[in-house]
Every structure is written in C-alpha cells, then in structure tokens.
Amino acid sequence: MFADTSQSTEMKPDGSGFCVHTKFTNLPELAAIWRQVLDVKTAEQLQLPRPRIYGGGPEIIKSPKSPALDRIIKSLAARAERIAERKVSPDKDNMLLITTEGRKAALDPRLVDPSAPADSEGKISRIVENLVRYYHESQDTLGVQAVFIDTNCPRSEAA
Helix, strand or coil: CCCEEEEEEEECCCCCCEEEEEEEECHHHHHHHHHHHCCCCCHHHHCCCCCCCHHHCCCCCCCCCCHHHHHHHHHHHHHHHHHHCCCCCCCCCCHHHHHHHHHHHHHCHHHCCCCCCCCCCCHHHHHHHHHHHHHHHCCCCCCCCCCCCCCCCCCCCCC
C-alpha cells in the first residue's frame, strides 16, 4: 500500500542520454501513520557526532565524454527509438535494458563494450587517481577512505 514506486524512462531532448523518473505513492500518508506511534528524532535533533568529510561533502567526479561512450549513447538512442516505434519485441529489447546499459557505460564504456579502450580521463581512472592522492596525503594521520559503488559490482558465486 505504501511507498509503491513507478518509473518511467525518457530520452533527454538532445539525445545525449536518458532520464529515469521515479514517483512514490502514499509516502505522506505512511509518514503520518508512522509518526502516530513512534517518536522520530533526526540526527540534528540528537546532535550526534559525525566525522568530518574531506572537502565538506561528497566529491563529484566529472570527466569528458569519450568517443566510445559517445558511440554507445548513439546506439542506445537508436534502440530507444526502435522501442518507441514498437519495432522490437519487449522480450528482445526494452527501456530497462537500455537504461541499465547507459548507467554502466557512464561509469566505464568497457562494461558495455569490452573492446572499448581504457580511458585515462574516465571516471574510474579519475577516482583511482584521487584515492591514491588521498592515501598519500593522509599517511601522517592514518586517514580512512570509504568508497561506495553500486553499479556492476561482482557478486560472490555462493550468493
């Protein structure tokens, strides 16, 4: 009943990628019921201590679009057009597949096209450069780094 989501995928007007729009239904109603039976406190109200984040917050890594990524985006746009025109069966290709491949390609084109060359200006290379730099900068304080990635993470065979 609560927090049900619906998603729609749309191509950006310039054809440079896709947007996924997620809508949640009934969240205000769920929050109202939740707060009737619970005493909810935020971290700010509790004044919980938090570690400082280098730079004050998450760092956005920007990198130029590589020729391989540009080719993949054009291919995805052509596929999306065929889907919109109903020229392909949903069991053969669909917007969920296109969106997934687009997210992977944005991280590293080799996740979609293994023959694509490594990009020294790509996101992965830039992140690794920063990790190495922060590692060396924090040696005197024994700093700690946490890296979160939720795209294309390998799973163990036992799972």
